[in-house]
Amino acid sequence: MTYLAHTAHAQLGALWLGFVGWTLTAVALGLVQWRVWQVSDREVISSGVAWVGLWRACFNSHAVVTPGFMVMHCRYISPTEAFTPPEIVAGQVLTLLSLLVGLCGNAAGVYALRNVYMGMDKNSPIRSAFFTTGALCLLAAVMSLVPLLWNMSSVVNNQTIKFPPEFKMPPAPDSQHVGSGIGVGLVGTFLMIVSGIIFCTYRLPGRSRSSLRGEGSSPDSRGTFTSSGGKHNPAFESHEHL
Incomplete structure (x- = not known):
């Protein structure tokens, strides 16, 4: 068994980074604040602000409930509907795939670090395990x-969405800006990229000179160790007999 725990401290930190990045990506998927719409007509959208996420469009309203109360009104955005823009469909599909690939990457990282910290056999594919982990993390990122950059570009270009009447959303916002959902997703993606790079750069340590000299030694008839590849020192032997 070979002890390599001292060589993988950076990869242990990378595993934590990858897990945090994966968690932030999952949080971003569920947030509705990807696009923040500012609306001047407050007859239905009482707060004047509507949020568009990957799966829902929401706003606070007094009109859709009993007067005097306010509730968040949300409608589900289906990827099969004709009005759903391609960047949102891509976000729904690719982000889910990212979570699946990222989960596999974290699992591969746990396997690789287990081999390092618990000891590894001579033929264990430790280098390949770390590289596979890094590749999966980068692919997930x-x-x-x-979809994060695509949706950000749509917001910057002030592109609108033609929601059906049941959504009670205006045909176009007065203005819109990037919401916290995209920000959280970008942070998670950055952490997964850093994690993947650290995993991919793992290198097994080279054999030291002392270990090479140690492998060539063997005991002589007196039980002392001499190097099988070295030369005897007569002066040392004569001093030993005194």
Whole structure:
């Protein structure tokens, strides 16, 4: 068995980074604040602010409930509906795939670190395990980054969404800006990229000179160790007999 725990401290930290990044990606998927719409007509949207996420469009309203009360009114955004823009469909699909690939990456990282900290056999694929972990983390980051940047671009270009009447959303907002959902997703993606790079750069330590000299030693007839590849020192032997 070979002890390599001292060589993987950075990868242990990378595993935590990857897990935090994966968790933030999952949180971003459920947030509705991807696009924040400012609306001047407050007859239905009482607060003047509506939120559009990957799966829901929501706003606070007095009109859709008993007067005097306010509730968040939300409608589900289906990927099969004709009005759903392609960047939201891509976000629904790619972010879910990112979570699946990221989960596999974290599991591979646990397996690789287990081999390092619990001891490994001579033929254990430790280098391949770390590289696979890094590749999965980077792939998950790319899958998450594509819809994040795509939706951010749609907000910057002030693109609107033609919601059906039951959504009670205006045909276009007065203005819109990037919400916290995209910000959380970008932070999670960045952490997964850093984690993947650290895992991919793992290198097994080289054999030291002392270990090479130790492998070539063997006991002589007196039980002392001499190097099988070295030369005897007569002066040392004569001094030993005194």
